Amino acid sequence: xxxxxxxxxxxxxxxxxxxxxxxxxxxxxxxxxxxxxxxxxxxxxxxxxxxxxxxxxxxxxxxxxxxxxxxxxxxxxxxxxxxxxxxxxxxxxxxxxxxxxxxxxxxxxxxxx
Amino acid sequence: xxxxxxxxxxxxxxxxxxxxxxxxxxxxxxxxxxxxxxxxxxxxxxxxxxxxxxxxxxxxxxxxxxxxxxxxxxxxxxxxxxxxxxxxxxxxxxxxxxxxxxxxxxxxxx
Numbered sequence: 183x184x185x186x187x188x189x190x191x192x193x194x195x196x197x198x199x200x201x202x203x204x205x206x207x208x209x210x211x212x213x214x215x216x217x218x219x220x221x222x223x224x225x226x227x228x229x230x231x232x233x234x235x236x237x238x239x240x241x242x243x244x245x246x247x248x249x250x251x252x253x254x255x256x257x258x259x260x261x262x263x264x265x266x267x268x269x270x271x272x273x274x275x276x277x278x279x280x281x282x283x284x285x286x287x288x289x290x291x292x293x294x295x
Numbered sequence: 296x297x298x299x300x301x302x303x304x305x306x307x308x309x310x311x312x313x314x315x316x317x318x319x320x321x322x323x324x325x326x327x328x329x330x331x332x333x334x335x336x337x338x339x340x341x342x343x344x345x346x347x348x349x350x351x352x353x354x355x356x357x358x359x360x361x362x363x364x365x366x367x368x369x370x371x372x373x374x375x376x377x378x379x380x381x382x383x384x385x386x387x388x389x390x391x392x393x394x395x396x397x398x399x400x401x402x403x404x405x
Contacts, residue, residue: 186338215392224297224382224395225339238391273338282327284393286338 184208186287188274194293195264203259203290207276214257215284216249217241217273225273231257264294297396298322299383304400307377313370315399317383320364326387328359330368332379333398339382342368373403 187206195201207214212233217225227241234254242248246264251257261268271291275284300318307313319328330342343350343357345366350357356369370377382398 217393217395222397224397225393227392227394230392241392275338282329282344283341284339286340288336288338 186274186276186285188272188287188290190290191288192291192293194295197264197266197294199264201261201264201292203261203272203292205257205259205274205276205287207255207257207274208278208285209255210278211276211281211285212254212279213277213284214251215275215277216257216259217275218270219273219289220270228259261292264292266294268292269294297394298326298385299396301381301383301396301399303397304402306402306404307370307373309375309403309405310372313373313377313401313403315368315370315381315383315401316365317368318365319383319385322363322385323387326385328357328363328366329384329386329393330355330357331382331384331393332377333382334376334379342381373401375403375405377401378403 189204214231216228219225229249230238231251246262249259271289273289275286277284327344327346329344331339333339343355345357345359359366380398380400384393
């Protein structure tokens with residue numbers, strides 16, 4: 183079956199612009215996570231959704247970052263007024279209720295120039 | 296901060312067992328040990344997890360010490376495709392969020 187899908191796979195944007203990153207989780211998975219990963223580092227937690235609600239958004243670095251999951255399936259990570267320091271690979275993962283394994287997408291590589 | 300310590304890199308000969316250590320001396324009684332790996336330019340992939348008993352699946356074995364302060368991931372017959380960064384993570388059973396360290400970069404050599 184289909185895995186976690188993230189689009190676009192690559193995004194180059196200018197400093198100050200707004201970007202949206204999309205995640206399509208595995209069908210039926212209620213839990214959805216966003217992480218970001220800088221070169222040579224492990225993934226860094228951003229936000230966790232259980233269904234439509236953000237159960238934990240403690241990892242969002244500041245108010246320029248926002249994520250939604252209006253129907254409990256697809257999620258969008260939104261970044262306003264992008265900065266060069268936002269450049270990273272943004273990873274999405276999903277997990278089924280009661281499951282222990284998180285399934286990751288291939289990530290979106292964001293480059294802010 | 297990550298609650299685990301791993302060596303930054305290891306080498307292994309193809310066909311031999313790869314034994315990847317992890318220290319987690321501050322692990323709590325209800326926290327599991329998870330292992331994920333990340334092949335270059337791909338998303339992380341789940342390998343195995345355990346609480347206190349040793350575990351085995353089709354990918355690997357997980358050996359957890361009796362005091363639970365350390366564990367070892369064993370890839371019994373490493374192949375070139377096992378070259379990746381391996382992350383050891385401790386996490387409460389609800390798996391709400393994973394706190395990642397730097398992992399171990401495993402190079403499997405022909």
